Amino acid sequence: MPEDLIYRPDRGLDRSQIGDLLTCEWIARRQNLVLTGSTGTGKTWIACALGMQAARSGRSVLYHRASLLLEALEIAHADGSISRLRGLLAKAELLIIDDFGLTPLTARSKSDLLELLDARLGTGSTVVAGQLPIKSWHDFIADPALADAILDRLIHSAHKVQLKGESMRKFTTRGSRSLSLVLHALLLTLALVNTLALRGQLAGGSWSATQRIVVNTLVGCG
Numbered sequence: 604m605p606e607d608l609i610y611r612p613d614r615g616l617d618r619s620q621i622g623d624l625l626t627c628e629w630i631a632r633r634q635n636l637v638l639t640g641s642t643g644t645g646k647t648w649i650a651c652a653l654g655m656q657a658a659r660s661g662r663s664v665l666y667h668r669a670s671l672l673l674e675a676l677e678i679a680h681a682d683g684s685i686s687r688l689r690g691l692l693a694k695a696e697l698l699i700i701d702d703f704g705l706t707p708l709t710a711r712s713k714s715d716l717l718e719l720l721d722a723r724l725g726t727g728s729t730v731v732a733g734q735l736p737i738k739s740w741h742d743f744i745a746d747p748a749l750a751d752a753i754l755d756r757l758i759h760s761a762h763k764v765q766l767k768g769e770s771m772r773k774f775t776t777r778g779s780r781s782l783s784l785v786l787h788a789l790l791l792t793l794a795l796v797n798t799l800a801l802r803g804q805l806a807g808g809s810w811s812a813t814q815r816i817v818v819n820t821l822v823g824c825g
């Protein structure tokens with residue numbers, strides 16, 4: 604929840620920058636956000652807080668882990684629903700792609716990512732969160748032409764938050780760690796529900812009230 608964010612300047616969390624992001628002005632301007640930092644520094648936490656804030660202001664928000672999103676696109680190629688899935692992903696006012704850089708990208712995933720970012724250019728905001736520093740993303744994509752095209756669409760005019768320090772999980776008490784585990788399990792479950800809801804929407808191809816609720820619940824669980 605945005606109210607629960609703990610600001611620690613030593614962790615790279617600037618209260619005024621986060622305050623600006625919480626106004627959702629950047630989403631109105633269709634700008635992107637890149638969140639980086641090592642494990643446990645709070646990328647998912649911040650992404651979900653911003654997603655929650657966007658949902659509260661009535662915006663459509665989708666949260667996906669990169670691997671599951673790219674897998675859903677891969678399946679959609681196979682079953683012929685790729686155009687509709689792409690259309691639906693392009694429509695979300697805020698799309699959060701978490702854990703980018705954890706799983707190697709296939710050739711198909713790289714071009715899917717490019718198509719997705721291209722479709723969203725000027726029409727929606729995308730948050731990408733990952734452990735790798737931005738300077739390593741080009742090598743991670745490992746295809747110079749596609750990497751240039753992807754990064755140009757994503758990074759150009761993107762806000763950047765680079766989190767520092769040790770994992771905050773180390774400092775959580777046993778009780779709060781258990782709560783955090785429950786919340787993360789819920790997050791992953793809802794990500795799956797969200798994927799299913801997305802796929803269930805393919806026939807209609809539009810945002811239903813149910814989908815908004817699923818999405819709003821999803822971003823509220825952090």
Ligand SMILES: Nc1ncnc2c1ncn2[C@@H]1O[C@H](COP(=O)(O)OP(=O)(O)OP(=O)(O)O)[C@@H](O)[C@H]1O
Pocket residue numbers: 607608609610616640641642643644645646647648649734771772775783
């Ligand atoms: N700004 C914050 N305010 C309050 N608690 C936080 C904040 N950032 C992180 N935490 C706490 O630290 C835990 C770990 O944060 P989070 O899961 O967001 O890390 P992460 O950077 O996404 O890690 P990973 O790369 O492993 O996914 C959270 O469950 C939460 O308890």
Ligand SMILES: [Mg+2]
Pocket residue numbers: 646647648701702
């Ligand atoms: Mg995370």
